[in-house]
Amino acid sequence: MIRKLNQFDHEQVMGYLAKEPSFNLFIIGDIEAFGYESDFQDLWGEFNESGQLIAVMLRLYSSYIVSSTGGLNVNGFAEIINSDEDFYELSGRDVVVEQFENNVINCLGKKTSTYFCELVTEDYVHNRHYEKAALKATLDDIERIVELRLQISTFSNKNSREGLLKMMESGISRTFYLEENGVMIAAASTTAENSQSAMIVGVCTLADYRNNGYASVCMSALCDEVLGEGKTLCLFYEDPAAGRIYKRLGFRDIGKWNIYR
Template structure:
Protein backbone atom coordinates (compact mmCIF):
# COMPACT_ATOMS: atom_id res chain seq x y z
CA UNK A 1 0.00 0.00 0.00
CA UNK A 2 1.32 3.42 -0.98
CA UNK A 3 0.39 6.54 0.98
CA UNK A 4 1.70 10.08 1.39
CA UNK A 5 3.89 10.27 4.46
CA UNK A 6 3.43 12.66 7.38
CA UNK A 7 5.32 13.57 10.52
CA UNK A 8 3.67 10.57 12.19
CA UNK A 9 5.75 8.32 9.92
CA UNK A 10 9.04 10.16 10.48
CA UNK A 11 10.74 7.79 12.92
CA UNK A 12 10.00 4.74 10.74
CA UNK A 13 11.08 6.54 7.56
CA UNK A 14 14.42 7.69 8.97
CA UNK A 15 15.21 4.24 10.35
CA UNK A 16 14.49 2.80 6.90
CA UNK A 17 16.70 5.34 5.10
CA UNK A 18 19.59 4.83 7.55
CA UNK A 19 20.25 1.40 6.04
CA UNK A 20 22.26 3.35 3.42
CA UNK A 21 22.61 6.87 4.85
CA UNK A 22 25.06 8.34 2.35
CA UNK A 23 23.19 7.06 -0.69
CA UNK A 24 19.98 8.45 0.83
CA UNK A 25 21.36 11.85 1.76
CA UNK A 26 19.11 13.74 -0.67
CA UNK A 27 15.95 12.22 0.78
CA UNK A 28 17.20 12.61 4.36
CA UNK A 29 18.31 16.19 3.74
CA UNK A 30 15.07 17.28 2.11
CA UNK A 31 12.95 15.70 4.85
CA UNK A 32 15.00 17.38 7.57
CA UNK A 33 14.91 20.72 5.77
CA UNK A 34 11.34 20.90 4.49
CA UNK A 35 9.35 18.19 6.26
CA UNK A 36 6.20 16.54 4.99
CA UNK A 37 3.91 19.50 4.32
CA UNK A 38 5.11 22.02 1.73
CA UNK A 39 4.01 22.80 -1.82
CA UNK A 40 7.23 21.85 -3.63
CA UNK A 41 7.90 18.55 -1.86
CA UNK A 42 6.03 15.29 -1.30
CA UNK A 43 7.13 11.95 0.17
CA UNK A 44 5.28 8.71 -0.42
CA UNK A 45 5.86 5.39 1.36
CA UNK A 46 5.05 1.85 0.26
CA UNK A 47 4.03 -0.40 3.16
CA UNK A 48 3.64 -4.16 3.33
CA UNK A 49 0.46 -5.61 4.84
CA UNK A 50 2.42 -6.10 8.08
CA UNK A 51 3.11 -2.36 8.26
CA UNK A 52 6.77 -2.72 7.26
CA UNK A 53 8.07 0.12 5.09
CA UNK A 54 9.36 -1.22 1.76
CA UNK A 55 9.97 1.89 -0.34
CA UNK A 56 10.07 5.68 -0.37
CA UNK A 57 9.54 8.15 -3.22
CA UNK A 58 10.56 11.80 -2.83
CA UNK A 59 9.33 14.64 -5.05
CA UNK A 60 11.34 17.88 -4.86
CA UNK A 61 9.82 20.27 -7.42
CA UNK A 62 9.87 18.05 -10.55
CA UNK A 63 12.76 15.85 -9.42
CA UNK A 64 11.93 12.37 -8.08
CA UNK A 65 14.18 10.03 -6.08
CA UNK A 66 12.99 6.50 -5.23
CA UNK A 67 14.51 4.15 -2.69
CA UNK A 68 13.38 0.70 -1.68
CA UNK A 69 13.96 -2.94 -0.96
CA UNK A 70 13.55 -5.66 -3.58
CA UNK A 71 9.81 -6.03 -3.05
CA UNK A 72 8.61 -2.39 -3.14
CA UNK A 73 5.63 -1.45 -5.34
CA UNK A 74 7.48 -0.38 -8.47
CA UNK A 75 4.38 0.12 -10.62
CA UNK A 76 2.69 2.15 -7.91
CA UNK A 77 5.63 4.56 -7.75
CA UNK A 78 5.79 4.73 -11.56
CA UNK A 79 2.11 5.69 -11.64
CA UNK A 80 2.75 8.58 -9.22
CA UNK A 81 5.73 10.12 -10.97
CA UNK A 82 4.37 9.75 -14.54
CA UNK A 83 1.39 11.92 -13.58
CA UNK A 84 3.91 14.80 -13.59
CA UNK A 85 4.62 15.68 -17.26
CA UNK A 86 7.92 17.32 -16.24
CA UNK A 87 9.25 14.56 -13.98
CA UNK A 88 12.99 13.91 -13.83
CA UNK A 89 14.26 10.71 -12.25
CA UNK A 90 17.45 10.02 -10.33
CA UNK A 91 18.71 7.57 -7.75
CA UNK A 92 20.85 4.55 -6.96
CA UNK A 93 21.68 2.74 -10.21
CA UNK A 94 20.25 -0.64 -9.17
CA UNK A 95 16.89 0.99 -8.36
CA UNK A 96 16.70 3.28 -11.40
CA UNK A 97 17.43 0.26 -13.65
CA UNK A 98 14.07 -1.16 -12.55
CA UNK A 99 12.22 2.09 -13.30
CA UNK A 100 13.76 2.23 -16.78
CA UNK A 101 12.21 -1.15 -17.56
CA UNK A 102 8.80 -0.10 -16.22
CA UNK A 103 8.46 3.38 -17.77
CA UNK A 104 7.53 3.78 -21.41
CA UNK A 105 8.88 6.68 -23.44
CA UNK A 106 11.90 8.96 -23.35
CA UNK A 107 13.22 9.73 -19.85
CA UNK A 108 15.66 12.37 -21.06
CA UNK A 109 19.44 12.45 -21.18
CA UNK A 110 20.91 9.71 -19.01
CA UNK A 111 24.06 10.12 -16.94
CA UNK A 112 25.56 7.40 -14.77
CA UNK A 113 28.17 8.56 -12.27
CA UNK A 114 30.25 7.10 -9.49
CA UNK A 115 29.00 7.93 -5.99
CA UNK A 116 31.74 8.33 -3.39
CA UNK A 117 32.06 9.42 0.23
CA UNK A 118 34.71 10.75 2.60
CA UNK A 119 34.72 10.67 6.39
CA UNK A 120 36.96 12.73 8.66
CA UNK A 121 39.40 9.86 9.24
CA UNK A 122 39.89 9.50 5.46
CA UNK A 123 40.55 13.19 4.71
CA UNK A 124 43.96 13.89 3.21
CA UNK A 125 44.14 17.67 3.03
CA UNK A 126 47.58 18.93 2.11
CA UNK A 127 47.41 22.74 1.85
CA UNK A 128 48.65 24.67 4.85
CA UNK A 129 47.21 28.03 3.73
CA UNK A 130 43.58 28.20 2.63
CA UNK A 131 43.12 31.89 3.41
CA UNK A 132 42.38 32.72 -0.24
CA UNK A 133 39.18 30.65 -0.10
CA UNK A 134 36.05 32.56 0.86
CA UNK A 135 32.60 31.42 1.95
CA UNK A 136 29.84 32.83 -0.24
CA UNK A 137 26.77 34.69 0.97
CA UNK A 138 23.49 35.55 -0.75
CA UNK A 139 25.04 38.52 -2.56
CA UNK A 140 27.49 36.16 -4.32
CA UNK A 141 24.87 33.87 -5.89
CA UNK A 142 24.68 35.68 -9.23
CA UNK A 143 28.47 35.49 -9.56
CA UNK A 144 28.44 31.76 -8.76
CA UNK A 145 25.77 31.11 -11.39
CA UNK A 146 27.67 33.25 -13.92
CA UNK A 147 30.79 31.13 -13.36
CA UNK A 148 28.77 27.95 -13.88
CA UNK A 149 27.49 29.18 -17.25
CA UNK A 150 31.09 28.95 -18.48
CA UNK A 151 31.27 25.23 -17.73
CA UNK A 152 30.26 23.22 -20.79
CA UNK A 153 29.47 20.05 -18.81
CA UNK A 154 26.94 21.74 -16.52
CA UNK A 155 23.24 21.42 -17.37
CA UNK A 156 21.33 24.69 -16.79
CA UNK A 157 18.64 24.50 -14.10
CA UNK A 158 15.86 27.11 -14.32
CA UNK A 159 15.32 26.83 -10.56
CA UNK A 160 19.02 27.16 -9.66
CA UNK A 161 18.91 30.66 -8.14
CA UNK A 162 15.76 29.98 -6.13
CA UNK A 163 17.21 26.71 -4.83
CA UNK A 164 20.55 28.30 -3.89
CA UNK A 165 18.87 31.12 -2.00
CA UNK A 166 16.61 28.72 -0.13
CA UNK A 167 19.50 26.36 0.61
CA UNK A 168 21.69 29.10 2.06
CA UNK A 169 18.88 30.62 4.09
CA UNK A 170 17.99 27.37 5.86
CA UNK A 171 21.56 26.03 6.16
CA UNK A 172 21.05 23.24 3.66
CA UNK A 173 23.74 24.50 1.26
CA UNK A 174 26.92 26.55 1.18
CA UNK A 175 29.48 27.61 -1.43
CA UNK A 176 33.19 28.38 -1.20
CA UNK A 177 35.10 30.24 -3.89
CA UNK A 178 38.32 31.94 -4.94
CA UNK A 179 38.65 35.36 -6.59
CA UNK A 180 41.52 36.35 -8.85
CA UNK A 181 41.82 39.97 -9.98
CA UNK A 182 38.25 40.63 -8.91
CA UNK A 183 36.82 37.66 -10.83
CA UNK A 184 35.37 34.49 -9.32
CA UNK A 185 37.55 31.78 -10.86
CA UNK A 186 36.63 28.61 -8.94
CA UNK A 187 33.88 27.41 -6.64
CA UNK A 188 32.43 24.33 -4.97
CA UNK A 189 29.08 23.98 -3.26
CA UNK A 190 27.13 21.65 -1.03
CA UNK A 191 23.51 20.65 -1.29
CA UNK A 192 21.20 18.40 0.71
CA UNK A 193 23.13 19.13 3.90
CA UNK A 194 21.58 17.32 6.84
CA UNK A 195 22.51 16.27 10.35
CA UNK A 196 24.87 13.53 9.19
CA UNK A 197 26.08 14.34 5.66
CA UNK A 198 26.38 16.75 2.75
CA UNK A 199 26.69 16.42 -1.02
CA UNK A 200 29.38 18.37 -2.85
CA UNK A 201 28.21 19.77 -6.20
CA UNK A 202 29.21 22.42 -8.70
CA UNK A 203 32.97 21.98 -8.42
CA UNK A 204 34.31 24.15 -11.23
CA UNK A 205 37.06 26.43 -12.48
CA UNK A 206 36.69 29.02 -15.23
CA UNK A 207 38.29 27.52 -18.38
CA UNK A 208 40.90 30.27 -18.67
CA UNK A 209 42.06 29.72 -15.06
CA UNK A 210 42.44 25.95 -14.99
CA UNK A 211 45.59 23.97 -14.07
CA UNK A 212 46.45 26.39 -11.25
CA UNK A 213 45.08 24.38 -8.32
CA UNK A 214 42.16 26.67 -7.55
CA UNK A 215 39.49 23.95 -7.43
CA UNK A 216 41.64 21.78 -5.15
CA UNK A 217 42.05 24.66 -2.68
CA UNK A 218 38.31 25.34 -2.63
CA UNK A 219 37.57 21.65 -2.14
CA UNK A 220 40.04 21.33 0.74
CA UNK A 221 38.56 24.30 2.61
CA UNK A 222 34.99 23.08 2.10
CA UNK A 223 35.91 19.54 3.15
CA UNK A 224 37.87 20.61 6.22
CA UNK A 225 35.03 22.79 7.52
CA UNK A 226 32.24 20.24 7.00
CA UNK A 227 34.18 17.20 8.20
CA UNK A 228 35.06 19.12 11.35
CA UNK A 229 31.30 19.34 12.00
CA UNK A 230 31.21 15.52 12.14
CA UNK A 231 29.44 15.05 8.80
CA UNK A 232 30.21 12.65 5.97
CA UNK A 233 30.86 14.19 2.55
CA UNK A 234 29.56 12.68 -0.68
CA UNK A 235 29.91 13.53 -4.36
CA UNK A 236 29.35 12.25 -7.89
CA UNK A 237 31.95 12.04 -10.62
CA UNK A 238 32.19 10.52 -14.10
CA UNK A 239 35.46 12.08 -15.21
CA UNK A 240 38.43 9.80 -14.38
CA UNK A 241 40.74 12.80 -13.92
CA UNK A 242 38.34 14.36 -11.41
CA UNK A 243 38.01 10.98 -9.71
CA UNK A 244 41.75 10.83 -9.13
CA UNK A 245 41.69 14.29 -7.53
CA UNK A 246 38.82 13.36 -5.22
CA UNK A 247 40.42 10.08 -4.19
CA UNK A 248 43.66 11.88 -3.46
CA UNK A 249 41.66 13.97 -0.95
CA UNK A 250 40.24 10.83 0.68
CA UNK A 251 37.03 9.93 -1.19
CA UNK A 252 36.14 6.28 -1.81
CA UNK A 253 33.58 4.86 -4.28
CA UNK A 254 30.50 3.30 -2.63
CA UNK A 255 28.13 2.85 -5.60
CA UNK A 256 26.74 4.35 -8.78
CA UNK A 257 24.06 6.99 -9.27
CA UNK A 258 21.84 7.47 -12.33
CA UNK A 259 20.41 10.87 -13.30
CA UNK A 260 18.04 11.85 -16.10
CA UNK A 261 18.00 15.45 -17.30
Protein backbone atom coordinates in the same frame (compact mmCIF):
# COMPACT_ATOMS: atom_id res chain seq x y z
CA MET B 1 2.17 -2.81 1.26
CA ILE B 2 2.66 0.68 -0.15
CA ARG B 3 0.98 3.67 1.49
CA LYS B 4 1.35 7.41 1.90
CA LEU B 5 3.72 8.46 4.67
CA ASN B 6 2.90 11.12 7.26
CA GLN B 7 4.36 12.83 10.29
CA PHE B 8 3.52 9.84 12.50
CA ASP B 9 5.96 7.77 10.40
CA HIS B 10 8.77 10.29 10.73
CA GLU B 11 10.95 8.45 13.25
CA GLN B 12 10.81 5.21 11.28
CA VAL B 13 11.37 7.02 7.98
CA MET B 14 14.44 8.89 9.20
CA GLY B 15 15.85 5.75 10.78
CA TYR B 16 15.53 3.99 7.44
CA LEU B 17 17.06 6.88 5.47
CA ALA B 18 19.95 7.27 7.94
CA LYS B 19 21.26 3.83 6.96
CA GLU B 20 22.47 5.34 3.67
CA PRO B 21 22.66 9.09 4.29
CA SER B 22 24.47 9.86 1.04
CA PHE B 23 22.16 7.97 -1.31
CA ASN B 24 19.18 9.37 0.62
CA LEU B 25 20.52 12.92 0.83
CA PHE B 26 17.83 14.51 -1.32
CA ILE B 27 14.96 12.75 0.43
CA ILE B 28 16.29 13.63 3.88
CA GLY B 29 16.76 17.27 2.90
CA ASP B 30 13.31 17.61 1.37
CA ILE B 31 11.62 16.04 4.39
CA GLU B 32 13.47 18.37 6.73
CA ALA B 33 12.60 21.36 4.57
CA PHE B 34 9.01 20.61 3.56
CA GLY B 35 7.66 17.80 5.74
CA TYR B 36 4.82 15.48 4.76
CA GLU B 37 1.94 17.86 4.11
CA SER B 38 3.15 20.12 1.27
CA ASP B 39 1.05 20.50 -1.88
CA PHE B 40 4.14 19.98 -4.03
CA GLN B 41 5.65 17.05 -2.11
CA ASP B 42 4.45 13.53 -1.28
CA LEU B 43 6.11 10.48 0.23
CA TRP B 44 5.17 6.83 -0.03
CA GLY B 45 6.60 3.90 1.86
CA GLU B 46 6.62 0.15 1.29
CA PHE B 47 6.40 -2.04 4.40
CA ASN B 48 7.09 -5.75 4.67
CA GLU B 49 4.94 -8.23 6.59
CA SER B 50 6.80 -7.39 9.80
CA GLY B 51 5.97 -3.70 9.44
CA GLN B 52 9.52 -2.75 8.53
CA LEU B 53 10.01 0.08 6.05
CA ILE B 54 11.89 -1.29 3.03
CA ALA B 55 11.39 1.42 0.38
CA VAL B 56 10.58 5.12 0.14
CA MET B 57 9.53 7.21 -2.85
CA LEU B 58 9.53 11.00 -2.85
CA ARG B 59 7.62 13.24 -5.25
CA LEU B 60 8.84 16.82 -5.41
CA TYR B 61 6.62 18.58 -7.94
CA SER B 62 6.87 16.12 -10.87
CA SER B 63 10.25 14.61 -10.06
CA TYR B 64 10.53 11.30 -8.21
CA ILE B 65 13.31 9.66 -6.19
CA VAL B 66 13.11 6.02 -5.13
CA SER B 67 15.12 4.41 -2.33
CA SER B 68 14.99 0.71 -1.49
CA THR B 69 16.84 -1.84 0.64
CA GLY B 70 15.24 -4.77 -1.17
CA GLY B 71 11.89 -6.28 -2.06
CA LEU B 72 10.82 -3.24 -4.06
CA ASN B 73 7.26 -3.42 -5.41
CA VAL B 74 8.18 -1.90 -8.78
CA ASN B 75 4.71 -2.19 -10.28
CA GLY B 76 3.08 -0.57 -7.26
CA PHE B 77 5.37 2.46 -7.31
CA ALA B 78 5.17 2.64 -11.13
CA GLU B 79 1.39 2.85 -10.90
CA ILE B 80 1.71 5.93 -8.69
CA ILE B 81 4.17 7.58 -11.09
CA ASN B 82 2.07 6.75 -14.13
CA SER B 83 -0.90 8.52 -12.57
CA ASP B 84 1.06 11.80 -12.69
CA GLU B 85 0.37 13.34 -16.09
CA ASP B 86 3.16 15.87 -15.48
CA PHE B 87 5.82 13.24 -14.66
CA TYR B 88 9.22 14.68 -15.54
CA GLU B 89 12.06 12.83 -13.83
CA LEU B 90 12.93 9.62 -11.98
CA SER B 91 16.24 9.20 -10.17
CA GLY B 92 17.95 7.00 -7.62
CA ARG B 93 20.63 4.42 -7.08
CA ASP B 94 21.16 2.51 -10.33
CA VAL B 95 20.32 -0.94 -8.94
CA VAL B 96 17.01 0.44 -7.66
CA VAL B 97 15.72 2.56 -10.52
CA GLU B 98 16.90 0.28 -13.33
CA GLN B 99 14.09 -2.02 -12.22
CA PHE B 100 11.70 0.55 -13.75
CA GLU B 101 13.24 0.30 -17.23
CA ASN B 102 11.19 -2.59 -18.60
CA ASN B 103 8.32 -0.47 -19.92
CA VAL B 104 6.96 -0.02 -16.41
CA ILE B 105 6.98 3.77 -16.52
CA ASN B 106 5.28 5.56 -19.39
CA CYS B 107 7.86 7.65 -21.29
CA LEU B 108 10.70 7.02 -18.84
CA GLY B 109 12.96 9.31 -20.86
CA LYS B 110 16.68 9.67 -21.49
CA LYS B 111 18.98 7.90 -19.04
CA THR B 112 22.05 9.53 -17.52
CA SER B 113 24.33 7.46 -15.27
CA THR B 114 26.99 9.00 -13.02
CA TYR B 115 29.45 7.71 -10.45
CA PHE B 116 28.40 8.40 -6.87
CA CYS B 117 31.11 8.81 -4.26
CA GLU B 118 31.19 9.57 -0.56
CA LEU B 119 33.58 11.05 1.99
CA VAL B 120 33.38 10.30 5.70
CA THR B 121 35.57 11.80 8.40
CA GLU B 122 37.72 8.71 8.99
CA ASP B 123 38.67 8.54 5.28
CA TYR B 124 39.42 12.23 4.83
CA VAL B 125 42.96 13.07 3.73
CA HIS B 126 43.55 16.62 4.90
CA ASN B 127 45.40 18.19 2.03
CA ARG B 128 48.86 19.69 2.06
CA HIS B 129 49.66 23.29 2.86
CA TYR B 130 48.65 25.75 0.17
CA GLU B 131 50.07 29.16 -0.59
CA LYS B 132 46.58 30.52 -1.11
CA ALA B 133 43.80 30.30 1.48
CA ALA B 134 40.18 29.76 0.43
CA LEU B 135 37.58 32.27 1.56
CA LYS B 136 34.01 31.48 2.57
CA ALA B 137 31.44 33.20 0.38
CA THR B 138 28.73 35.44 1.78
CA LEU B 139 25.51 36.65 0.21
CA ASP B 140 27.49 39.58 -1.19
CA ASP B 141 29.48 37.11 -3.34
CA ILE B 142 26.52 35.58 -5.16
CA GLU B 143 26.97 37.61 -8.36
CA ARG B 144 30.61 36.54 -8.59
CA ILE B 145 29.77 32.86 -8.02
CA VAL B 146 27.19 32.97 -10.80
CA GLU B 147 29.59 34.80 -13.10
CA LEU B 148 32.30 32.19 -12.48
CA ARG B 149 29.95 29.29 -13.19
CA LEU B 150 28.68 30.90 -16.39
CA GLN B 151 32.25 30.80 -17.73
CA ILE B 152 32.54 27.03 -17.25
CA SER B 153 31.41 25.32 -20.46
CA THR B 154 30.59 21.99 -18.81
CA PHE B 155 28.12 23.52 -16.37
CA SER B 156 24.41 23.69 -17.01
CA ASN B 157 22.58 27.00 -17.04
CA LYS B 158 21.00 26.32 -13.64
CA ASN B 159 23.00 29.05 -11.98
CA SER B 160 20.43 31.74 -11.35
CA ARG B 161 21.13 34.38 -8.78
CA GLU B 162 17.69 33.92 -7.21
CA GLY B 163 18.11 30.18 -6.78
CA LEU B 164 21.55 30.49 -5.23
CA LEU B 165 20.37 33.27 -2.93
CA LYS B 166 17.49 31.15 -1.68
CA MET B 167 19.75 28.16 -1.03
CA MET B 168 22.41 30.17 0.81
CA GLU B 169 19.83 32.00 2.90
CA SER B 170 18.19 28.71 3.91
CA GLY B 171 21.52 27.14 4.84
CA ILE B 172 21.45 24.31 2.30
CA SER B 173 24.37 25.67 0.27
CA ARG B 174 27.78 27.17 1.03
CA THR B 175 30.78 28.06 -1.12
CA PHE B 176 34.52 28.43 -0.63
CA TYR B 177 36.50 30.27 -3.28
CA LEU B 178 39.84 31.78 -4.32
CA GLU B 179 40.25 35.19 -5.88
CA GLU B 180 42.96 37.11 -7.66
CA ASN B 181 42.84 40.87 -8.16
CA GLY B 182 39.24 40.87 -7.04
CA VAL B 183 38.21 38.18 -9.55
CA MET B 184 36.85 34.85 -8.33
CA ILE B 185 39.04 32.25 -10.07
CA ALA B 186 38.03 28.96 -8.40
CA ALA B 187 35.26 27.66 -6.17
CA ALA B 188 33.58 24.62 -4.66
CA SER B 189 30.06 24.54 -3.22
CA THR B 190 27.55 22.36 -1.45
CA THR B 191 23.88 21.92 -2.17
CA ALA B 192 21.00 19.97 -0.63
CA GLU B 193 22.60 20.17 2.81
CA ASN B 194 20.68 18.51 5.60
CA SER B 195 21.37 17.44 9.17
CA GLN B 196 23.33 14.38 8.06
CA SER B 197 24.92 14.99 4.68
CA ALA B 198 25.72 17.44 1.87
CA MET B 199 26.26 17.23 -1.88
CA ILE B 200 29.32 18.91 -3.43
CA VAL B 201 28.68 20.80 -6.67
CA GLY B 202 30.17 23.64 -8.65
CA VAL B 203 33.83 22.62 -8.38
CA CYS B 204 35.49 24.80 -10.98
CA THR B 205 38.46 26.95 -11.98
CA LEU B 206 38.74 29.59 -14.68
CA ALA B 207 40.57 28.25 -17.74
CA ASP B 208 43.61 30.54 -17.35
CA TYR B 209 44.19 29.36 -13.76
CA ARG B 210 43.87 25.60 -14.10
CA ASN B 211 46.50 22.99 -13.15
CA ASN B 212 47.56 24.95 -10.10
CA GLY B 213 45.55 23.00 -7.53
CA TYR B 214 43.16 25.87 -6.89
CA ALA B 215 40.02 23.72 -6.98
CA SER B 216 41.67 21.41 -4.44
CA VAL B 217 42.23 24.37 -2.12
CA CYS B 218 38.53 25.18 -2.23
CA MET B 219 37.56 21.53 -1.83
CA SER B 220 39.80 21.10 1.21
CA ALA B 221 38.35 24.15 2.95
CA LEU B 222 34.83 22.94 2.20
CA CYS B 223 35.56 19.41 3.45
CA ASP B 224 37.20 20.72 6.62
CA GLU B 225 34.13 22.71 7.58
CA VAL B 226 31.35 20.30 6.58
CA LEU B 227 33.01 17.18 8.00
CA GLY B 228 33.77 19.16 11.14
CA GLU B 229 30.02 19.48 11.61
CA GLY B 230 29.66 15.70 11.63
CA LYS B 231 28.14 15.45 8.15
CA THR B 232 28.91 13.07 5.30
CA LEU B 233 29.91 14.54 1.93
CA CYS B 234 29.02 13.09 -1.44
CA LEU B 235 29.16 14.02 -5.11
CA PHE B 236 28.45 12.85 -8.63
CA TYR B 237 31.05 12.66 -11.37
CA GLU B 238 31.11 11.32 -14.92
CA ASP B 239 34.75 11.83 -15.93
CA PRO B 240 37.15 9.31 -14.31
CA ALA B 241 39.90 11.96 -14.43
CA ALA B 242 37.78 14.22 -12.23
CA GLY B 243 37.13 11.26 -9.96
CA ARG B 244 40.85 10.87 -9.29
CA ILE B 245 40.98 14.42 -7.93
CA TYR B 246 38.28 13.65 -5.38
CA LYS B 247 39.76 10.32 -4.40
CA ARG B 248 42.99 12.02 -3.35
CA LEU B 249 40.91 13.64 -0.60
CA GLY B 250 39.52 10.29 0.51
CA PHE B 251 36.27 10.08 -1.48
CA ARG B 252 35.37 6.53 -2.46
CA ASP B 253 32.92 5.22 -5.02
CA ILE B 254 29.85 3.67 -3.41
CA GLY B 255 27.76 3.05 -6.52
CA LYS B 256 26.08 4.81 -9.42
CA TRP B 257 23.16 7.23 -9.61
CA ASN B 258 20.78 7.19 -12.57
CA ILE B 259 18.51 9.95 -13.77
CA TYR B 260 15.72 9.39 -16.31
CA ARG B 261 14.43 12.67 -17.67
